[in-house]
Amino acid sequence: DAGVTQSPTHLIKTRGQQVTLRCSPKSGHDTVSWYQQALGQGPQFIFQYYEEEERQRGNFPDRFSGHQFPNYSSELNVNALLLGDSALYLCASSLQAYNYGYTFGSGTRLTVV
């Protein structure tokens, strides 16, 4: 039973560029959430997608956007990258109707230079 899969695992981008990160949820899960984890910090909630719509959003600028596809997979897009966007980006999947919690992927390490 595959867990949450994220790609790529590592990425280096230049300031001002745009980046797309991808996430495939655990089999049977229908909800995807994205978190940003800066070095030495706890993960910070970016947003959550369910039924292809953004359901909740954290305190992140509009440069951060996302999408969920009919197969429940999701993308996180970040425009106009800043050095401060360097972080581990974690995807978490869950089942909306099942009140149990999240399964996290191993993350994408984004470095902005």
Place this chain on the structure above:
Amino acid sequence: AQKVTQAQTEISVVEKEDVTLDCVYETRDTTYYLFWYKQPPSGELVFLIRRNSFDEQNEISGRYSWNFQKSTSSFNFTITASQVVDSAVYFCALSGSYGGATNKLIFGTGTLLAVQP
């Protein structure tokens, strides 16, 4: 506002010692959920436990135990007879009542546990 505080930044113990990781939370919700996750160097957050606000029973799972006390807004985690494989960053997290446990998680800053052989 919701907040999770993990005051211990780093803890170092010798193998077979018991260790307790502290977690204090703040929330105005009457229904909420508390979690502990383990993050090894690989980066993946590994789920350890979920507790809802109406269940104050302590729980033991093998070498792990959790002490939930609403009166002090604490949800502490104890590892008995620690092992080198327990070395990781441990996060305490809180989610509100909206959407149940699939609501966003508010994480603490984590405690780095180093177990020396």
